[in-house]
Amino acid sequence: MADNPFPLDRDRLLAAYRTMRTIREFEDRLHVDFSRGDIPGFVHLYAGEEAAATGIMMHLRPTDRIASTHRGHGHCIAKGVDPRRMMKEIYGRKGGSCEGKGGSMHIAELDVGMMGANGILGAGAPLACGAALAAKMRGDGDVAISFVGDGASNQGTFLESLNLAAVWDLPAIFVVENNAYAESTSRSYAVAVESYVDRASGFGLPGVSVDGTDFFAVYEAAGEIIDRARRGGGPALLECEMVRFHGHFEGDAQTYRAPGEQEELRKTRNCLTRFRSAVTEAGVLTDAELDAIDAEALALIDEAVVGALAAPEPTADDLLTDVYVSY
Amino acid sequence: MARTITMREAVNEALDQEMARDPSVVLMGEDIVGGAGSPGEDDAWGGVLGVTKGLYAKYGRERLLDTPLSESAYIGAAIGAATCGLRPVAELMFIDFMGVCFDQIYNQAAKFRYMFGGKAETPVTIRAMVGAGFRAAAQHSQMLTPLFTHIPGLKVVCPSTPYDTKGLLAAAIRDNDPVIFCEHKAMYDMSGDVPEGTYTIPLGEAEVVREGNDCTIVAYGLMVHRALEAAQALSTESISCEVIDLRTLSPLDLDTVLESVESTGRLVCVDEATPRCNIAADVSAQVTQQAFSALQAGIQMVTAPHTPVPFSPVLEDAYIPSAAKVASAVRRTMGKE
Numbered sequence: 001m002a003d004n005p006f007p008l009d010r011d012r013l014l015a016a017y018r019t020m021r022t023i024r025e026f027e028d029r030l031h032v033d034f035s036r037g038d039i040p041g042f043v044h045l046y047a048g049e050e051a052a053a054t055g056i057m058m059h060l061r062p063t064d065r066i067a068s069t070h071r072g073h074g075h076c077i078a079k080g081v082d083p084r085r086m087m088k089e090i091y092g093r094k095g096g097s098c099e100g101k102g103g104s105m106h107i108a109e110l111d112v113g114m115m116g117a118n119g120i121l122g123a124g125a126p127l128a129c130g131a132a133l134a135a136k137m138r139g140d141g142d143v144a145i146s147f148v149g150d151g152a153s154n155q156g157t158f159l160e161s162l163n164l165a166a167v168w169d170l171p172a173i174f175v176v177e178n179n180a181y182a183e184s185t186s187r188s189y190a191v192a193v194e195s196y197v198d199r200a201s202g203f204g205l206p207g208v209s210v211d212g213t214d215f216f217a218v219y220e221a222a223g224e225i226i227d228r229a230r231r232g233g234g235p236a237l238l239e240c241e242m243v244r245f246h247g248h249f250e251g252d253a254q255t256y257r258a259p260g261e262q263e264e265l266r267k268t269r270n271c272l273t274r275f276r277s278a279v280t281e282a283g284v285l286t287d288a289e290l291d292a293i294d295a296e297a298l299a300l301i302d303e304a305v306v307g308a309l310a311a312p313e314p315t316a317d318d319l320l321t322d323v324y325v326s327y
Numbered sequence: 328m329a330r331t332i333t334m335r336e337a338v339n340e341a342l343d344q345e346m347a348r349d350p351s352v353v354l355m356g357e358d359i360v361g362g363a364g365s366p367g368e369d370d371a372w373g374g375v376l377g378v379t380k381g382l383y384a385k386y387g388r389e390r391l392l393d394t395p396l397s398e399s400a401y402i403g404a405a406i407g408a409a410t411c412g413l414r415p416v417a418e419l420m421f422i423d424f425m426g427v428c429f430d431q432i433y434n435q436a437a438k439f440r441y442m443f444g445g446k447a448e449t450p451v452t453i454r455a456m457v458g459a460g461f462r463a464a465a466q467h468s469q470m471l472t473p474l475f476t477h478i479p480g481l482k483v484v485c486p487s488t489p490y491d492t493k494g495l496l497a498a499a500i501r502d503n504d505p506v507i508f509c510e511h512k513a514m515y516d517m518s519g520d521v522p523e524g525t526y527t528i529p530l531g532e533a534e535v536v537r538e539g540n541d542c543t544i545v546a547y548g549l550m551v552h553r554a555l556e557a558a559q560a561l562s563t564e565s566i567s568c569e570v571i572d573l574r575t576l577s578p579l580d581l582d583t584v585l586e587s588v589e590s591t592g593r594l595v596c597v598d599e600a601t602p603r604c605n606i607a608a609d610v611s612a613q614v615t616q617q618a619f620s621a622l623q624a625g626i627q628m629v630t631a632p633h634t635p636v637p638f639s640p641v642l643e644d645a646y647i648p649s650a651a652k653v654a655s656a657v658r659r660t661m662g663k664e
Binding site for chain 2: 065067096097098099100101102106108109110115116118119120123125126127128129130131133134135137138144156157160161163164167168321322323324325326327
């Protein structure tokens with residue numbers, strides 16, 4: 001076996017690939033099943049962006065918190081949420097992450113530090129500040145991470161949170177997942193600065209911008225930022241420039257994209273093939289090992305869908321429960 | 328031992344005692360210490376009206392977090408921290424400022440528990456000044472309680488005495504759901520008997536503050552005092568009023584109201600909020616639905632008009648429901664006006 005030039009050992013590399021592949025399989029499967037009409041509601045897919053969630057989350061502990069977005073499935077899986085419980089939730093079934101009461105946009109698993117996907121753009125940033133404040137008061141080195149897209153980076157909640165985290169010196173990290181589209185609107189139309197690093201510096205925060213389709217670039221940059229925050233070095237912003245393989249939501253005809261754009265992105269900016277090439281060409285992992293993970297991810301998602309379809313629907317009694325702790 | 332203190336002191340004492348008994352209680356808000364980063368930092372203000380004064384000296388910067396003027400960020404941070412083991416009490420100076428951070432309250436805090444399938448607890452208390460009478464005009468004087476009672480997942484409290492303020496605020500802080508705690512700014516200097524030790528008043532329990540036979544008057548906050556004035560005046564006309572202080576608006580203690588209406592047969596609902604979909608309208612509708620046969624006359628509502636709060640002292644005085652208007656409404660239910 002060749003020398004390992006990567007900052008992760010073989011087991012960790014395999015784990016990273018497994019996470020990314022599981023997300024991709026989960027999302028591409030939802031794309032198909034949604035188009036068949038099997039899934040109620042709104043679904044926003046993370047396919048194409050897997051390296052960002054995975055490269056960041058591999059540095060986190062279960063007690064670190066993340067505040068996710070409407071496009072949150074990838075964050076969930078990378079943070080350790082069980083895809084089988086997620087699938088049940090997306091199908092609106094009992095035994096789902098939220099007992100079928102939340103759906104795709106509200107998946108939360110508090111015991112693994114997933115504070116919730118969020119249907120309100122930018123709303124997670126203040127919540128992450130609160131989680132970071134609690135961590136700072138505990139003094140245990142935990143951090144909180146807020147994800148926003150390039151679209152939600154224009155929300156007042158996000159910008160106010162940058163300032164609050166800076167003036168309170170919180171262990172908070174703000175990840176801008178710049179996939180070039182805010183719904184259908186181009187990033188270049190809606191954001192005047194060239195780089196989010198400029199926005200961060202405007203609030204007195206250090207910022208880094210990386211290619212979000214390069215797992216290793218994300219992993220390295222996130223590692224430095226997270227480690228600094230754990231040691232009391234304060235907040236930072238990480239921009240991941242990435243690509244969205246599907247529409248804003250499932251059912252989006254995507255007439256705003258250039259013809260052939262997605263096919264081209266799947267060929268040229270596919271974080272999974274990029275990772276596979278890097279690790280196999282370096283001789284650290286083999287195609288056979290990665291193929292085996294592909295098959296396992298496929299089997300897991302099959303199992304998740306079968307389990308979701310077999311899970312019971314909520315009952316009329318469930319409509320009225322869990323509004324309050326006590327009332 | 329009870330002694331006479333103001334409502335301002337009652338709020339301060341409840342905060343102090345809850346901070347002393349539970350280290351997870353932290354306060355956040357604009358100028359709650361006052362003068363942060365300035366030469367006169369230590370307790371310069373203690374809140375714009377001095378409600379949190381003295382707490383900084385006892386609990387320090389660690390637990391009294393002055394915030395930037397940035398309501399979305401710090402109210403959201405209070406809510407996020409509440410899901411992570413802290414028990415924050417956030418002061419939103421004037422409830423009118425809720426507009427800039429409302430999403431964090433009604434889409435986030437209020438919904439976590441249900442939306443996440445019963446897993447989340449969000450023990451946050453958001454204190455805010457409500458009500459008119461300060462000549463503070465349209466954006467600093469509103470009674471916005473109905474905005475919050477409308478939202479499942481929120482609890483809403485609005486006390487009318489120093490005693491209730493201390494006990495209800497302690498209960499709100501200890502409660503594991505998000506609570507909007509409304510303090511009427513015109514009542515901070517009102518005095519009353521308050522025990523020195525800690526005590527709680529359960530959320531969701533109204534109180535009959537005056538017993539009577541002819542007509543029930545339901546009110547909350549400052550309007551309780553207008554209702555009591557009216558009841559006193561009407562007693563000279565041989566009209567006997569029962570006055571109910573709702574105290575908590577969500578959960579709403581409808582049972583106490585229904586029991587009273589079953590006995591009096593008449594109801595006047597008083598609300599400083601504007602009339603459409605307010606607390607008075609809510610109580611009226613529910614009593615009509617559940618106790619129609621007990622009613623001997625149509626329910627009367629006495630509310631602010633459907634206008635913003637005016638600045639002119641003459642106009643503002645006309646805006647706020649008066650004891651005379653309450654008395655007049657009671658007479659109408661008696662067929663005497």
